[in-house]
Amino acid sequence: MNLKQLSQILDLSPTTVSRALNGYPEVSEETRLRVQAAAAKHGYRPNARAKGLATGRSMVIGHVIPSSSRHEMVNPIFGDFVAGAVKKYAEHGYDMMFTNADDTSIEDAYRSLFQRGAVDGVVLQGPKVNEPRIEVLTRMQVPFIVHGRSTGVSLPYDWIDVNNKSSFLRATRFLIDLGHRRIALINGLEDMDFAQRRRDGYLEALKQAGLSPDPALMRSAEMTEVYGHHETRDMLRLDDPPTAILTSSMISAIGVRRALDEAGLKMGRDVSVIAHDDDLSYLKNGQDVPIFTATRSSVRHAGELAAEMLIERIRAPHDPVKTRLLEAELVVGGSTGPAPNRF
Amino acid sequence: MNLKQLSQILDLSPTTVSRALNGYPEVSEETRLRVQAAAAKHGYRPNARAKGLATGRSMVIGHVIPSSSRHEMVNPIFGDFVAGAVKKYAEHGYDMMFTNADDTSIEDAYRSLFQRGAVDGVVLQGPKVNEPRIEVLTRMQVPFIVHGRSTGVSLPYDWIDVNNKSSFLRATRFLIDLGHRRIALINGLEDMDFAQRRRDGYLEALKQAGLSPDPALMRSAEMTEVYGHHETRDMLRLDDPPTAILTSSMISAIGVRRALDEAGLKMGRDVSVIAHDDDLSYLKNGQDVPIFTATRSSVRHAGELAAEMLIERIRAPHDPVKTRLLEAELVVGGSTGPAPNRF
DNA sequence: CTCGGTTTTCAAAGCGCTTTGGATGCCGGC
DNA sequence: GCCGGCATCCAAAGCGCTTTGAAAACCGAG
Secondary structure (H helix, E strand, O other): OOHHHHHHHHOOOHHHHHHHHOOOOOOOHHHHHHHHHHHHHHOOOOOHHHHHHHHOOOOEEEEEEEOOOHHHHHOHHHHHHHHHHHHHHHHOOOEEEEEEEOHHHHHHHHHHHHHOOOOOEEEEEOOEOOOHHHHHHHHHOOOEEEEOOOOOOOOOOOEEEEOHHHHHHHHHHHHHHOOOOOEEEEEOOOOEHHHHHHHHHHHHHHHHOOOOOOHHHEEEOOOOHHHHHHHHHHHHOOOOOOOEEEEOOHHHHHHHHHHHHHOOOOEOOOEEEEEEEOOOOOOOOOOOOOOOEEEEOOHHHHHHHHHHHHHHHHHOOOOOOOEEEEOOEEEOOOOOOOOOOOO | OOHHHHHHHHOOOHHHHHHHHOOOOOOOHHHHHHHHHHHHHHOOOOOHHHHHHHHOOOOEEEEEEEOOOHHHHHOHHHHHHHHHHHHHHHHOOOEEEEEEEOHHHHHHHHHHHHHOOOOOEEEEEOOEOOOHHHHHHHHHOOOEEEEOOOOOOOOOOOEEEEOHHHHHHHHHHHHHHOOOOOEEEEEOOOOEHHHHHHHHHHHHHHHHOOOOOOHHHEEEOOOOHHHHHHHHHHHHOOOOOOOEEEEOOHHHHHHHHHHHHHOOOOEOOOEEEEEEEOOOOOOOOOOOOOOOEEEEOOHHHHHHHHHHHHHHHHHOOOOOOOEEEEOOEEEOOOOOOOOOOOO
């Protein structure tokens, strides 16, 4: 069932039917109702491609998933972000599109997505330090939003980010206030901008407290459970092991706990742990009492906000740049306590 | 840059340029090279919407995400499946599209997606028992594939599934062989088809061993960490607590372990645990030695296969139905051991 | 040369929609 | 009775591509 057929049934021109359905004023209310009824009855749905061709808009927003960095897509954080975004997209009549690209052609992927008219805008996820994609997208005049920021990029661009630095600064200070001096950081990959900012916050707090950082206590890798476990076990073998561990994700924190258990140490008593909690829906940090003391910020909520900001941007391409910085809250659970062995 | 402009630059007709680019034989090799060079030089990308309009195909495959069941999308399993699928899509020139739908209109969402020409096929995820969507999609003649199956649906349809029943049967038998008699099942939501099959396997194994199931040891809910923890803690309080626990996901297994830790029980010695492991990339079941004894089946691989099967289906809509049943492997880790307290 | 066949190219229609620029009919005002 | 103005409706062009059917160019055979 297409417009033409529907208009023939109604004995109206396609023009009028189109207008009736799209809420234009130059059609009588009577006709509009008649058209709407017929459309509903025959299950008429305007062809999205034709509509897009005619209007020049696709009502689709694109996300690109690097394929080689296997984890990115799969990353549960990504999932929650996308869930938040897709909901807002739907509210505004947008669909969400994914394209896959290998790392070499990732810029190409964005370019192609937009230039072939598949999407009206894109969201850039997981920005690295000096993220080159930002410049590319700006030059192409694609409406886009960055989830995160990129130090080193001086262009203005829309972004939404959580204040990683301040949240890790506060978490570190919290541990220091509890008397901890040997504080480890199990961070994400530090070419990622967010990881770098977290490290900055951590270092800043140490500095403020007059503590000097120990490279042996600073680890960086993809945030898996196994990685959290591995690094923790490794650090516990040090002559002067950490009494507190700061970790960049709940997943690795789970690995940390496993390593502590294996070593016969009790979390919160022998070793304190603070995790960054993205408030993932299937991996809640406990029911009422948080399992881990954590810096919490809902990545799903960030997804919603990002979607709204992007849609705004698409509507008004020349508005001044908009940014949004979310503060994480520090929730205190059972995984932290005063430093042991205070002499 | 569009076809017309490019053809003017080349002083050729749009027809010829289009054919040259799409590999049709009726264009001289010389011209073809000239066209390809110009296309590359000017960064020409055929407009996807126009192409779609003309060909009647969108080269997009759709996934629908129920919004009310918050977890579905977010579910890390979903993420890995999608990662596998999107890779295969890309290899065949397809993109992936997501639409959001609330639970009431989920059928509508599929209908709309297809009828408005947004997608060439869809994948149906998380089928329930007597899944109504299968009938709807069949009737609409949408090419589709089901990830999982649906007991109670008698129509033929393409599906790919892991043999949930046999894998849980084997896992249960494995525990029985270790001397366990009080075996708990922490299952997913049992209106989901996969969960029901797992329960069937579990029950079958008990039956074969002459054991009668205890409703107090059979739990069912969304597979979160907190849930695994909660149910385990609850069951440990029973007069006759389980000595082994079978759980439907790694995530809840982590909760199970937490509950065991809290109760001062050692996993693998006091209580044995077997999890179903979807082999998620960021939540590996250990490095070399598996953490949990588990029934393992890569959901990412399932995603790849599903994508290929769907693309096949789109190419040949009238081919006989294809199905694929994957067997999970039973990997033995440190979480299982002989039943304690044998008298 | 001429002619049938082959290769190469092209004009134009069509995909399903929106939108511009009228047409048509009806109204009251003069 | 005519005209401007308004409310409705419509024909046709256009979005950027593919594809049909036909023309043009070229070939060697006769």
